[in-house]
Amino acid sequence: EELGSVYESLLELVPEVDLPARQFGFVGLTSEGSTAGNARKLSGSYYTPDSLVQELIKSALDPVIEQRIAAQPESPADALLSIRVIDPACGSGHFLLAAARRLAERLAQLRAADGEQTEQDFRHSLREVVSHCIFGVDRNPMAIELARTALWLEGFEEGRPLGFLDHHLQVGDALLGLTDLKALELGITKDAFKPLSGDDKDVCKQLAKTNAAALKDLEKKRTAQAFKQDDHALANNTGLSELQALEALPENSTKEIAAKEAAYRTFLTQAKTSRLAHAADLLVGAFLLPKREGDEASIPTSATLYLTLLGDTLPSAQQDALAAAQAACVEARVLHWPLAFPQVSASGGFD
Numbered sequence: 001e002e003l004g005s006v007y008e009s010l011l012e013l014v015p016e017v018d019l020p021a022r023q024f025g026f027v028g029l030t031s032e033g034s035t036a037g038n039a040r041k042l043s044g045s046y047y048t049p050d051s052l053v054q055e056l057i058k059s060a061l062d063p064v065i066e067q068r069i070a071a072q073p074e075s076p077a078d079a080l081l082s083i084r085v086i087d088p089a090c091g092s093g094h095f096l097l098a099a100a101r102r103l104a105e106r107l108a109q110l111r112a113a114d115g116e117q118t119e120q121d122f123r124h125s126l127r128e129v130v131s132h133c134i135f136g137v138d139r140n141p142m143a144i145e146l147a148r149t150a151l152w153l154e155g156f157e158e159g160r161p162l163g164f165l166d167h168h169l170q171v172g173d174a175l176l177g178l179t180d181l182k183a184l185e186l187g188i189t190k191d192a193f194k195p196l197s198g199d200d201k202d203v204c205k206q207l208a209k210t211n212a213a214a215l216k217d218l219e220k221k222r223t224a225q226a227f228k229q230d231d232h233a234l235a236n237n238t239g240l241s242e243l244q245a246l247e248a249l250p251e252n253s254t255k256e257i258a259a260k261e262a263a264y265r266t267f268l269t270q271a272k273t274s275r276l277a278h279a280a281d282l283l284v285g286a287f288l289l290p291k292r293e294g295d296e297a298s299i300p301t302s303a304t305l306y307l308t309l310l311g312d313t314l315p316s317a318q319q320d321a322l323a324a325a326q327a328a329c330v331e332a333r334v335l336h337w338p339l340a341f342p343q344v345s346a347s348g349g350f351d
Contacts, residue, residue, distance in 0.1 A: 003092045003093070003146050003149065003150050004048070004091065004092045004093075004094045006092075006146075007091060007092040007142070007143060007146050010142070011140075013026045013027075013029070014026060014027040014028070015027075016031065048091070048094050048095060050094070050098075053094055053095050053098045054098065056095060056098075057095075057098050057099060057102050061085065061099055061102055061103075062102070064083060064351050065080065065083065065102070065103070065106055068080060068082065068083055068351075069106075069110075076110050077107060077110050077111055080103060080106060080107050080110065081107070081128060081129070081132045081133060082132075082347075083103065083133050083351050084133060084135060084344050084347070084349075084350045084351050085099045085103075085133055085134055085135065085350070085351065086135045086136065086137070086344075086350040087099075087135075087136045087137070088136075088137050088174035088175075089137070089138055089139075089174060090136030090137060090138050090143065090144075090147050090169070091138060091140075091143050091146075091147070092143060092146040092147055092150060093136060093146065093147030093148075093150040093151055096134050096136050096147060096150075096151065097150055097151065097154055099133075099134065100126060100129050100130050100133070100134050100151065100154060100155070101126070101154075103129040103133055104122060104125040104126035104128075104129045105122070105125075107125040107128065107129060108121045108122045108124075108125040111125070120158075123155075123156070123157045123158070124157055126154060126155050126157075127155045127156075127157045127160070127163060129155075130151050130154065130155035130163060130165070131155070131163050131164075131165075131168075131251065134151065134168060135168045135169070135341065135344070135350065136168070136169045136170075137169075137170055137171075137172050137174045137335060137340075138171065138172075139171070139172065139173050139174075139333050140171075141171050144169050144170070144171050147169055148165050148166075148169050151163075151165060151169075152165070160251075160252060161251065161252075161253060161254045161256075161257050162257070163251050163257075164251055164257050164260045164261060164264070166261065166264055167243065167246065167247075167264055167267075170335065170340055171333060172333050172334065172335025172340065173332060173333045173334060173335055174335060176284070176332055176333070176334050176335065177280070177284060177329075177334045177335040177336040177337060177340075178280050178283065178284065178336045178337065178338065178339075179337050179338070180338065181276060181280070181338050181339075183283065184276070184279050184280065184283060184305065184309060187211075187214065187215050187218050187302035187305055187306065188211055188215075188282070188283055188286045188300065188301060188302045188305055190208055190211065190212065191287075192211075192283075192286040192287045193205075193207045193208040193211060193286070193291065195291065198290055198292070199290060199291040199292065200291060200292050200293050202293075203291045203292060203293055203295070203296055204291045206296065207291060207296065207299055207301065210301050210303075211301040211302050211303075214301050214302035214303035214306065215302050217303070217306075218302055218306055221306075242267050242270070243267060243342055243343050244343050244346075245263075246260065246263050246264055246267060247343060249263065271339060274339075275308055275309060275311050276309075276339060277336070277339055278308045278322055278326075279305050279308045279309050280336045280339060281322070281325045281326045281329045281334070281336075282300040282304055282305045282308060282321070282322060282325045283300075283305060284325070284329055284334050284336075285300055285321075285324065285325025285326065285328045285329055286299065286300050286301070286325065288325075288328040288329065288332055288334075289324055289325065289328050297317045297320055297321065298320050298321050298323075298324035299321060299324070300318070300321040300322065300324075300325050301321075303318075304318045304321050304322065308322070
């Protein structure tokens with residue numbers, strides 16, 4: 001729990017570096033100035049007190065535990081390990097720690113043959129729960145590092161290496177990105193081209209006109225069955241099978257952990273270059289990119305999205321639009337949920 005207050009305190013610090021003098025310090029501490037614009041205030045990052053966390057556990061998690069066990073009385077332990085808990089703004093992991101403990105306590109009780117459970121039973125259950133049930137997202141990379149460290153400390157089991165958590169704890173903006181890949185079938189909506197502050201109205205008008213023509217063409221192709229994406233086809237392109245295979249890899253030695261990490265790096269490389277990932281970035285990028293005079297070629301429309309979904313080679317102008325959209329999504333830390341957690345999406349989503 002102390003990591004939470006450490007995290008909040010670190011965000012209040014605004015570092016400053018004086019290279020000629022070879023000095024490092026903090027605004028307001030080692031020099032004059034105000035920290036009114038610090039990362040904590042700008043990002044709304046505040047530590048959740050334990051009393052509130054416990055109320056969240058009672059209202060959000062406990063009912064799910066009871067429902068899941070009641071639904072599978074023949075295998076209650078497996079039922080409990082199938083629960084998927086997400087904190088979409090996890091910070092240093094305070095809620096995730098409490099959720100892991102609650103699940104582990106119940107799992108150890110279910111497995112206790114004579115009703116007596118040892119500390120070792122609890123620690124083993126906790127490690128299993130952390131590796132199967134706990135997921136987190138946060139915009140701040142430092143928050144994810146702290147959450148991972150907290151879960152490593154909490155889930156430590158003597159004689160076994162620290163578990164692999166990179167695929168369960170991810171940096172991203174939980175409010176920005178696709179939640180359903182079916183949105184790709186509908187193309188880029190006209191709302192993406194509404195002029196915002198700094199946009200050129202004439203450019204937005206022309207882009208909206210171009211996009212509307214592409215949407216009409218898209219509708220014709222869909223009606224003629226020239227373009228068809230069903231749930232099965234979409235699922236097969238999310239990297240689901242690869243990530244499910246990765247989840248099944250053992251974690252009993254440091255060598256196995258290293259192998260799992262290498263497999264995940266390979267998965268990430270493939271996932272980022274998939275046509276679904278490109279299409280998702282194009283759709284969200286169309287909203288994020290500024291529409292100014294001279295930028296028209298770098299703004300994606302539904303035509304670019306359509307060609308990407310089909311897997312066709314993009315003309316150079318549309319390749320520029322894809323690159324611009326990807327850069328905008330990276331900067332905004334966009335998170336496409338079905339692509340970030342395909343194994344969870346395939347099972348119906350988080351509990």
